[in-house]
Amino acid sequence: MELPFTEPFKIKMVENLYSSTKEQREKWIEEASFNLFNLKSEQVLIDLPSSRDFMKALIYHTLNRGSARLPGWVRRSKSTA
Numbered sequence: 244m245e246l247p248f249t250e251p252f253k254i255k256m257v258e259n260l261y262s263s264t265k266e267q268r269e270k271w272i273e274e275a276s277f278n279l280f281n282l283k284s285e286q287v288l289i290d291l292p293s294s295r296d297f298m299k300a301l302i303y304h305t306l307n308r309g310s311a312r313l314p315g316w317v318r319r320s321k322s323t324a
Contacts, residue, residue, distance in 0.1 A: 260288065 263271075263286070275281035 261285065 268286075271282060271286045272279070279287075
């Protein structure tokens with residue numbers, strides 16, 4: 244059996260995001276009887292930070308506190324650099 248050729252890259256899809264006003268969101272929530280599960284998918288935007296952003300924030304806040312309790316992977320990466 245011959246397998247199909249696979250391209251050596253990932254396909255990234257980009258979609259436009261609709262930005263709503265506060266008044267629109269309040270109206271949609273009221274129409275949904277204040278039950279967020281009744282909203283349409285087009286009315287919901289979930290912005291999840293990437294793990295890279297989380298790690299940068301963790302290092303930034305740890306260093307700003309002056310704490311010596313950095314995670315092990317941060318200490319190792321700094322000592323090997």
